[in-house]
């Protein structure tokens with residue numbers, strides 16, 4: 001396309017939850033010339049991070065698929081026409097279901113689905129149409145404990161309060177590193193500047209993390225906490241707040257006395273023994289939470305993807321509630337989005353289903369099953385066995401525990417269909433790959449992240465660039481695959497198509513922007529896509545977060561009962577875990593994110609991957625010294641389920657006994673070279689994480705606090721022996 005040189009346009013960055021507004025200058029040839037943060041954006045206020053610069057690279061990446069691929073008789077993937085590929089995909093999925101039953105198809109939805117308007121309007125409809133109960137998503141390797149707790153306390157899985165960072169006096173972050181991740185379940189663009197403003201108001205930041213992270217470094221106070229032990233710290237905080245006699249729960253809160261009794265054994269001294277955080281510091285933090293005019297505690301990946309994820313998230317909410325900080329300015333608050341999917345009942349409230357995973361009996365929640373069970377559902381024969389997989393914007397081989405086993409399981413499936421624009425560790429197994437348009441080529445409105453934002457705004461971003469002439473959007477793929485699938489299945493199940501199937505096809509034919517417009521028009525606020533466009537590129541500024549309780553509660557009695565049986569019944573188990581014997585040799589593995597990585601993708605970007613390699617295992621120098629391992633050496637990291645060999649980097653930033661690997665690496669498997677030009681393949685952390693160990697209440701994956709051992713990798717004996725050089729004896 002051609003556009004006048006230097007034309008300035010605006011768009012939204014959809015690469016993470018911060019949803020920054022971007023100002024883009026288009027070059028004469030219509031390509032992206034330059035990108036900067038949009039200063040006039042009321043939410044992101046001019047912020048952007050290095051990842052935004054990868055958007056033009058992604059747009060032009062020759063490795064990004066633009067045409068469908070179908071596996072031929074030669075076993076290779078070949079470009080094919082859309083019609084042929086979609087028909088093939090529908091036949092593959094439909095035939096497996098016709099032969100083995102509807103549940104023989106498993107569907108996995110990956111993270112980018114929540115960052116795309118068309119994915120949100122269309123993919124759930126497609127998934128329902130495919131009629132399988134074997135539904136999985138990245139939720140169960142991420143934030144499932146948050147949803148379980150929100151459902152149990154507030155009656156809806158998406159009633160997730162966020163720290164009101166712009167007004168708080170004390171911010172406590174547990175297992176969260178927004179300096180790298182830009183915030184999560186908390187849309188907080190420009191965390192660094194917002195943190196500086198907190199400091200200039202005299203406010204404080206406290207971080208609890210087994211690594212001195214980028215966020216810990218800029219905190220007023222950082223405490224190392226042994227991985228998986230946060231429950232002891234958080235429950236001790238709850239206990240201390242209650243013991244102080246200064247707890248001030250709101251009038252709509254019940255169950256305080258039951259909680260008091262249940263947390264009684266969790267003393268600060270016990271917390272110190274288990275977690276390493278000094279008892280005095282635990283007491284000090286409880287007092288600080290009570291003394292602060294306002295305070296907010298937020299726990300994220302480090303405390304949801306670990307062995308006591310639900311208990312930890314519950315304790316975080318209870319702390320905010322008991323200190324009077326839930327729903328007050330400067331505390332943890334609920335957003336009031338212009339399109340309120342929660343209030344309007346368009347997002348299900350959540351809840352455990354009777355349906356459990358077939359083989360291991362892991363619980364289903366919110367219509368999905370925990371993805372840690374996927375490999376065994378594929379490999380275990382019997383009624384209900386999975387024979388086909390559809391992935392949409394995901395990479396479970398890389399992102400779910402025991403990835404190497406899932407890799408092998410997927411390779412043996414009868415049919416694999418992937419909607420994705422890259423060949424990744426998972427999609428390389430596909431029989432059909434259907435690649436959608438890129439993020440700059442589609443209209444955008446954040447249906448999810450306005451629900452989690454630190455300020456109420458409403459921004460519509462029209463597509464920045466026209467779609468590739470022969471390309472299709474995610475929603476168009478869903479529409480066409482849905483129609484082709486119905487055609488295939490009606491051959492075998494003639495006449496059985498219900499009204500709901502017909503309604504689904506009608507919905508799939510309605511574009512995302514049209515659906516959004518309907519949602520805006522019926523929002524009661526007199527909005528529309530046109531009005532949002534007229535409001536300018538930053539959209540509408542609806543102001544700071546407002547108190548919403550108890551009206552916003554979705555519980556039947558509009559009250560919050562802290563005494564959640566699921567949680568209180570689990571506390572004796574948590575208490576008993578304090579006694580667990582540790583292998584003397586054992587180290588605990590935790591994950592990390594880097595500002596210039598993005599889960600398992602974007603490693604094709606030259607801009608993001610340049611500079612020092614970031615895939616090394618970080619370990620405390622003392623832990624290396626006792627094992628005779630030198631900084632920079634290659635080590636073998638071994639867990640209960642696998643082993644990887646990776647370079648080690650000594651770092652005083654780690655707590656002793658803890659090692660850290662980033663997830664999302666490991667880009668070559670079994671000698672297969674992926675098309676992507678990743679400079680550093682690294683290793684996959686999920687070849688070490690154990691799918692058989694899940695969070696007991698939710699079934700969420702345990703990705704942090706994984707026991708591992710380290711050993712030096714000895715040089716192979718047949719290698720030429722280097723000339724002996726005198727070395728100094730070890731000090």
Ligand SMILES: Nc1nc2c(c(=O)[nH]1)N[C@H]1C(S)=C(S)[C@@H](COP(=O)(O)OP(=O)(O)OC[C@H]3O[C@@H](n4cnc5c(=O)[nH]c(N)nc54)[C@H](O)[C@@H]3O)O[C@H]1N2
Pocket residue numbers: 109110111112116138141142301392393394395396398399400419420421422424436439474591592598599600601663664685686689703
């Ligand atoms: N050990 C360990 N494992 C982890 C984590 C961890 O911290 N430690 N983190 C977990 C978390 S929080 C998450 S969210 C998951 C992420 O795990 P997944 O969601 O499974 O994988 P991603 O790496 O996000 O891969 C996304 C894929 O979507 C494709 N894609 C991008 N945009 C689009 C689009 O618009 N449409 C379509 N159709 N495809 C698109 C990309 O090409 C890529 O292949 O990983 C989890 N796994």
Ligand SMILES: Nc1nc2c(c(=O)[nH]1)N[C@H]1C(S)=C(S)[C@@H](COP(=O)(O)OP(=O)(O)OC[C@H]3O[C@@H](n4cnc5c(=O)[nH]c(N)nc54)[C@H](O)[C@@H]3O)O[C@H]1N2
Pocket residue numbers: 016017111142174175176177178180181182183184208209210211213225226227228229230300301302303306590591592593594595596597598599704705
């Ligand atoms: N640059 C970048 N940004 C991203 C992503 C990305 O891949 N790259 N991914 C996005 C996604 S999908 C998500 S979900 C978010 C996640 O965002 P974050 O929650 O910030 O995720 P992590 O960086 O994995 O941070 C988890 C922290 O928990 C610590 N930790 C590990 N185990 C424990 C424990 O037992 N207790 C405590 N207290 N801490 C522990 C780790 O050391 C780490 O510092 O980031 C999003 N933003």
Ligand code: SF4
Pocket residue numbers: 013014015016017018019020047048049050051052182189
């Ligand atoms: S923080 Fe970076 S990746 Fe996230 S939305 Fe903003 S520019 Fe995009």
Ligand SMILES: [Mo]
Pocket residue numbers: 111138142
């Ligand atoms: Mo995530």
